[in-house]
Amino acid sequence: MEREVSLRQITFMYLFISISSVLRQVPEALAQEADRSGYLSPLLSVIATVPLTAIVILLIKSYPGLNLYEIMVQLMGKFLAKVIIFFYLIWILIGITAKVTIYSLTLQLTLMPNTRSDFFITILAVLVFYALIRGIKTIFRFSELSLATILLLFAIMFLCAIGRLRSDYLLPVSTIHLKEALMASKHVIAVGGNIVIALFFADKFGITVAKEQMRKLWFGVLTFTAFAFIITLFTFGISGTSLTKNLPFPFYITVKSISFFNIFERFEVLVTLICLMSDFIAICVFAIILSRCFVWLFNLKENSFLFVPLTILVFYLTYYISSTQFEFNYLYRFVIVNLNLIFEYAVPALLSFLCLIKRKQIKKQY
């Protein structure tokens, strides 16, 4: 039987949707919290992302063919599962709204400062609507096909930028800074926790998931860590921490100074495009998860009729939740990061704990 979605596609989607947050929010947040030592925080983030990946793998292996909601029903009963799914729904709604806001703010900040945000959001809504009509496979395929090209482009950019790295912006760093770097790593952890999305689509993988497929998740987490480290290293090393902490999109400014042997320049336009593509995929995936949450919460058999009312709701919620860059920065740092930590780490950790307790029953069942 052909799988609707594979773990390989989930891994590529995870990396793809993480790109925009790593480029935009992570360097700024790390510079603000850990100053010069902030570029080490992505490496320290493995303390949380690796156990989370192990949790995701444990849940997929223990409950083959079941999604997050069905696993919750098995572990804690229908009522509690629905309550938690309701909170997941609120979290996704806030997350998708924030993504739409930052998508329009990025366009205004970089390419089109005089255009109103509703124009960008309307175009985005049409594109997302079209992508959703084509089905989830199209969305996952899109990230699968474009990720390699994007990573290659970043590799070229970094090769061009090596000469511009300033060691005095990065060193000295000692063990005194370890605590700050560790505390700041929560910003990387909050993005890296997106791997939990695999559980929302776990019913699409089929009953048997091979070991090679599971290894893709480990590959995804390690690639994410390396990518976040390299981006932060180059942003800090070229722009310096004092500039990085005060800019809304520091990597964009960093890329402005990079040129390919003085022949090709203005890579920042490509960075903006990559961010927009990443946001687009993230919004599509969040929209699918949002509609799935409604299906699980209200026992619906169809979800296609939800897309229009949800589009209207998300469109206007963007104005109610945050509308300026300053408001978004505050929302991201104090609300979204903490919510991500709860829903991406605390809830799966609780589920894995219950799973380990009920392991004997599971073995009998399957």
Place this chain on the structure above:
Amino acid sequence: MIYVFGATAIYTLIQQRKKLLKEKRNLIIYLFLTIMGLALGIIYLMNPYMPSLTMYLEKYLK
């Protein structure tokens, strides 16, 4: 935008009437979400410079 959204909502209601009328809860959820979205839109139209939720959080959580 509110007119476009209103028209789209009515169009979807007519186009997907079979799915919506098949089960009562489908129609209730559809109407609830649409009315909520349009209500937010109308309030925004009346007062576009209303302070956002983040602004309130920033003000009271400091």
